[in-house]
Amino acid sequence: MSSDISEKTLVALAKALRAAKLDAIVIGNCASMLNGAPVTTQDIDLLIRDTRPNRRKLVRFADEIGGSVPMPVSGLSKVEWIEGRLAVPVEIHYDRISGGLTFSSVRSRAQIVAVGDEKLRVAALVDVIRSKQAAGRPKDRAVLPILRDTLAVKKRLEEGM
Numbered sequence: 001m002s003s004d005i006s007e008k009t010l011v012a013l014a015k016a017l018r019a020a021k022l023d024a025i026v027i028g029n030c031a032s033m034l035n036g037a038p039v040t041t042q043d044i045d046l047l048i049r050d051t052r053p054n055r056r057k058l059v060r061f062a063d064e065i066g067g068s069v070p071m072p073v074s075g076l077s078k079v080e081w082i083e084g085r086l087a088v089p090v091e092i093h094y095d096r097i098s099g100g101l102t103f104s105s106v107r108s109r110a111q112i113v114a115v116g117d118e119k120l121r122v123a124a125l126v127d128v129i130r131s132k133q134a135a136g137r138p139k140d141r142a143v144l145p146i147l148r149d150t151l152a153v154k155k156r157l158e159e160g161m
Contacts (some may be wrong), residue, residue, distance in 0.1 A: 003039060005030060009087045013044060014118030016064035022057040024048045025110050027123045027131065028098060029143065034113050035125040037150040043081070043089045047123070049103050050078070050094035057063055058092065065090070092147055099134035101127055125151045 017024055026034060028045035062069055070092055077139050080092045082083025096102045108123040129147050132140035 005033065005044065005088060009044075010034075010120065011043055011116040012065065012086055012117050013090070014120050016061050017120070018118070019064050020057045020061035022048065022061050023121075024056065025106055025121045025123050027093065027106065027128065027143065028091075029128075030151070031123040032143070032147055033119065033129050034115075034122045035128070035150065037147050038153065039146055041088070044086070044092050045091045045093060047093045047095075047103055047106055053082065075080065090092060097131045099127075099130040101131055131157070 006062050012048050024046040025031075025048075026057045027047045028043075028103065029037075030044045030123065031050070032039050033041065048058070052075035058070055062082045062084065065082065065084035065086050067082040067086075067090070070080035070082050073081055074080040078094045080094075082090045082092065084090070097106070106123050109127055110121050111124065112119050125147060129144065129151065132144055132147070
């Protein structure tokens, strides 16, 4: 499994989301990468609303990437995953993520990022940091200094413009 998500993979993801008409936000380390952080990841995390129409769109999305229907990651969470033709699996998070962040709140701060000739809605780095801080897993704690440094650099660059 690759830990480097290529532009080709991100373009394929964006095309599949568009074809399925699924309103999804890229979260996790993939969002960190798309925000300029020098990190890697072994999956793509998406945040969506848990509605009947979205569940149907999710099946279409899975079909678009040559994957199976979403399967639970564990019996203890609502997180599901899809393995398909993308270079990495896709994890689906429903309605909220760690840190008390809801789909609506994350979406309100997310930005549209161009990947090739496609676009992805990507969580703001501040939301990724808050979520990883709240999750508190060793892998999340390990990446927090890098994410905080990246956020500080981005803020300085914005102030200098």
